[in-house]
Amino acid sequence: MSDEQRPKVLIIGGGFGGLFCARRLGRLDVDVTLLDRAACHVFQPLLYQCATGTLSIGQISRPLREELMHHRNVQTLLGEAIKVDPDARVVTARRPDESKFDLHYDYLVLAAGMRQSYFGNEEFAAWAPGMKTLDDALSIRRRVFAAFEIAETLPPGPERDQWLTFIVTGGGPTGVELAGQIRELATRSLANEFHSIEPEEARVLLFDGGDRVLKTFAPALSERATRVLDDLGVEMHFGVHVSDVRRDGVTVKTKGDGSSKDYPARTVLWTAGVEAVPFARHAAEVLGADTDRSGRITVNADLSVPGHRDTFVIGDLAGRDGLPGVAENAMQGGWHVAACIRRDLAQRRRKDFRYRDLGSAAYISRGHAVLQAGPVKLSGAVGWLGWGFIHIAFLTGVRNRFSTVGTWMATIARANRSDRSFILGGSGHPEEPYTWESPVHQGSRASDS
Structure with a gap:
């Protein structure tokens, strides 16, 4: 099949769901475009470690281009999706300079995640x-x-x-x-x-x-x-x-x-709390999809939007059977949607999505964490080691995971915090005041997962 005839898959969001979907589609005879507002994959479960000076930005994020460089049929683009026309199968995106561009698709995968909710305040x-x-x-x-x-x-x-x-x-x-x-x-x-x-x-x-x-x-x-x-x-x-x-x-x-x-x-x-990002709410409206109070989009058993077999919702945005807003759900959803597209190309029936709960963990302090995986319940130092496995070794999307895990665990185990640098402005320019506060950017709370 020529490139002009190959199906075009557009993925919105480069978090766990979008990244794992793109990776799996990298093996198929399709053209994939991954659109992300930050152009990098962020390991969200460790954001708080970055915020409190234990880990650096580079240890919890990686450019999507680098992550997908070996998948020649996958293109990554910087931009924020703002509008979708399901009849024309076109998504309009905005560049950081406020200019816009259009992206055509045969399949649309919504993996834009959620943002922080202030409950109307x-x-x-x-x-x-x-x-x-x-x-x-x-x-x-x-x-x-x-x-x-x-x-x-x-x-x-x-x-x-x-x-x-x-x-x-x-x-x-x-x-x-x-x-x-x-x-x-x-x-x-x-x-x-x-x-x-x-x-x-x-x-x-x-x-x-x-x-x-x-x-x-x-x-x-x-x-x-x-x-x-x-x-x-x-x-x-x-x-x-x-x-x-x-x-x-x-x-x-x-x-x-x-x-x-x-x-x-x-x-x-x-x-x-969390809520759907503005684009997700817009997409649900134009697609005629039902949503819950937080904006999660109701999906079919195969994660497609009712009445739109060409549109899927994965990760935090997928509102079905109480799917949790965790990385495992997004990863598994990404794999599943790629499998659905593969089955479409082979003219085979899609399978229903089945979420497998692989556990949840919370890190409290050095040597103390709690972990729950089915009947297994761990806490203290054993829970801390389990947390390292569940939240890093298994969930991470970066390459060289074992060397990365070793670096992260050694860094987290130290009592000191080496990544404590912060910027207060101070260039003298009025738009960069010397202050501990930070301006509220529109959409800065949008999730990439």
């Missing part, structure tokens, strides 16, 4: 960055380390206390990991580096609307995680939600009696 994003992209991780790194530096310049008192108070919203894996890492950072890595402040006195407050952390894990593992966080000094508050976020703190409302309390703090990190 978008103004919170200015003071409470999420944890979905490399930009988010670097913003959090700047805020966390700058907070200690600014506190060092202040005399004892309420203002210094605000800078040494860190608030984390959401008690899921990301919230638990961030809270634990900040306390570990304060009590270990930074403990002996300052003269005016005692970093170990920094407060980390975690707020969650439920009755425990890690609600998707077994109660025993959740209880173990709670004990470890408590031993680290994390202050946990349950049955509450953050009703307001400001430059100098938050307001927290109790779900039971509706009472409110203000907490002064200069660093607030948001991990409380």
Whole structure:
């Protein structure tokens, strides 16, 4: 079949789902275009390690071009999908300079992922960055380390206390990991580096609307995680939600009696929820697809959109049978869609997607993690080793995984944190002010997974 006659497959998003789909399609007689707004694959489960100075950007990301260079039928493009015309089979994308271009397809794979949700309070994003992209991780790194530096310049008192108070919203894996890492950072890595402040006195407050952390894990593992966080000094508050976020703190409302309390703090990190990116909501509308409250698109058993056999949804966006928003789901979905296209080309019937739960894990602090894989439940040092296998050795999409795993594990095992550099601006140009804050970019919370 000539190149002009070969089916064109367009994949939106270079996270786990998009990358693994493109890889598998690299073996087929099709032309594949992978469109991503950042042109790199990010290992999202380790973003918090980058944010807290343990790992560098290069250790948790890789250019998509490098990742797919040996697949000659796969083209990677930088751009953000903004519009789809399912009748003409055309997606319009926007370049970073605001100009636009069109991409034609025979098959469309939506793997654009989710972004941080502020539940309608978008103004919170200015003071409470999420944890979905490399930009988010670097913003959090700047805020966390700058907070200690600014506190060092202040005399004892309420203002210094605000800078040494860190608030984390959401008690899921990301919230638990961030809270634990900040306390570990304060009590270990930074403990002996300052003269005016005692970093170990920094407060980390975690707020969650439920009755425990890690609600998707077994109660025993959740209880173990709670004990470890408590031993680290994390202050946990349950049955509450953050009703307001400001430059100098938050307001927290109790779900039971509706009472409110203000907490002064200069660093607030948001991990409380996710929602579909704008393009996914647009695509669902023009495709006539049903969505849930978060914007996940209802799909058929083969992950195609009802009424559109040429369009698939994978990863976090796929709304079917309670599929979890984890990397394994995206990877397996990517493989499955590639298999569906292969079966179409061979004029064979597609198979239904069957998700295989290969386990979940959460890293709390050095030597402490919890892991749940079917009947297997691990915690402590054994859980930490299991976390290293599940979240790195198995899930990573980069090549040379064993050498990479060795580097990562050795780096994470160290007490010091070598990747603590952060940028505050200071070029003197008005558009680059010298500040610990970061501008809120439209779409900067969009996920690449």
